[in-house]
Amino acid sequence: xxxxxxxxxxxxxxxxxxxxxxxxxxxxxxxxxxxxxxxxxxxxxxxxxxxxxxxxxxxxxxxxxxxxxxxxxxxxxxxxxxxxxxxxxxxxxxxxxxxxxxxxxxxxxx
Amino acid sequence: xxxxxxxxxxxxxxxxxxxxxxxxxxxxxxxxxxxxxxxxxxxxxxxxxxxxxxxxxxxxxxxxxxxxxxxxxxxxxxxxxxxxxxxxxxxxxxxxxxxxxxxxxxxxxxxxxx
Numbered sequence: 001x002x003x004x005x006x007x008x009x010x011x012x013x014x015x016x017x018x019x020x021x022x023x024x025x026x027x028x029x030x031x032x033x034x035x036x037x038x039x040x041x042x043x044x045x046x047x048x049x050x051x052x053x054x055x056x057x058x059x060x061x062x063x064x065x066x067x068x069x070x071x072x073x074x075x076x077x078x079x080x081x082x083x084x085x086x087x088x089x090x091x092x093x094x095x096x097x098x099x100x101x102x103x104x105x106x107x108x109x110x
Numbered sequence: 111x112x113x114x115x116x117x118x119x120x121x122x123x124x125x126x127x128x129x130x131x132x133x134x135x136x137x138x139x140x141x142x143x144x145x146x147x148x149x150x151x152x153x154x155x156x157x158x159x160x161x162x163x164x165x166x167x168x169x170x171x172x173x174x175x176x177x178x179x180x181x182x183x184x185x186x187x188x189x190x191x192x193x194x195x196x197x198x199x200x201x202x203x204x205x206x207x208x209x210x211x212x213x214x215x216x217x218x219x220x221x222x223x224x
Contacts, residue, residue, distance in 0.1 A: 030209040042114075042200060042215035043153070050210065085151060094209050096141065097166050100153040 002026045004101035006088050011107045012078055020073045020104045022088035030094040034062050034073045035087040037103065043087055046073065075106075083108045113137050114216035116201050122222045123191055130187045131219045133201030141165075142184040143202040143213065144176060153200070159184055160207045188221075196223045 004024045012018040024032070031050035035043040049055055049064035049071060061074040073086055085105045089098040114135045123129055135142060143166075144156040158166040162178040173189045184201060201216040 033212070037151075042217050044215070045212035048210050048212065087153060089153075091209050095158070095165060095207050096143075096204055096209065096211060096213065097158065098155060098213070102150065102152050 002092070002099060004088055004090060004099065006086075006101045006104045008102070009105045009107070011109060012075075014078055014080060014108055014110050016078050017074065017076050018078060018106065020075070020086050020088075020106065022071045022073070022101060024069050024071070024088070024090050024101075026090045026092050026099055028092040028094070029066065030091040032062075032064055032071050033089045033091070033098060034060075034071075035089065036084050037087060038084045046086075078108050080108050080110070082106065114201060114203055114214050116199075116216040116219050118219060119217060120220050120222075122224065124224055125191055125193060127191050128187070128189045129191060129221070130185055131199055131201075131221075132183070132185045133216055134183050135201075135203040135214070135216075136182065137203060137205075137214060139203040139205050139214075140181060141204045141207045141211075142178065142181075143204075144184065144186050145200040145202060145215075147198045147200060147218070149197070157184075157186075158207075165207060191221075191223045193223050196221055 034046040037043040047062035085103040087103045088101040143158045157176045159178045198218045202213040204211040204213045
C-alpha cells in the first residue's frame, strides 16, 4: 500500500531549530515536496527533492534519502510566523500527481 | 494580482443540491488540479487537467464533474450533494505536468452541506 507518515504535532521555541520527519512508502517516486499551510490558508511551496542529499534555501532545508524512504524539513532560527502545518508529498507518477501526508502542525512558542 | 483565484470562498447548501466552484489562474500554466481537504486536514488530489485534457481522475464519485473551458479555467460541478462532501476544495496550477514543478494553490472554497 501507499503511506506517508509525519508526526501530527510538534512544538518548538522561537529562535530554535526544529526537524520535521517524513517517511514514505509509495507505488512510485518522482520527487518529494514540502508545503507550508497556515491555518485557514492555501498550501505554499517550500522545497522539492528528487536526488539524495540536502537542499538549503534560507532558513529552511530539506533532506532526502530514497533508499530509506525518508525526508526531513529543517527550520532554523524559528519565528512565530513559522507556526503552521507542514505537508510532505510524493509525486508518484511523474505527472505531478501528489500524494500528501496528513501534515505536521508546528507551534512556535516564545 | 491574484495568481489562482476561486469563487465562492464559502458555500453553504443543503443535501441533494447541485453546486459549482470556479477556478481561474493568470499564470499562463498548462496544468490545473482540484484537491479536497477534509476535516482532518488530509489533502487529496481529485483531478488534474493539462491543456484542457483530463489526465488524472482519482477515485471520485461521478457526481463530481470537472470542466475546463480553456487552459486558464477549471471548474468543478457537484451534483446531489451529500454530507460527506463537506470539506475545503482547493484549485491549483503548475507550469507543466512534469515532475518538479511546484503547484500554486488557490485560497480554497469551504463547502458545508447541511
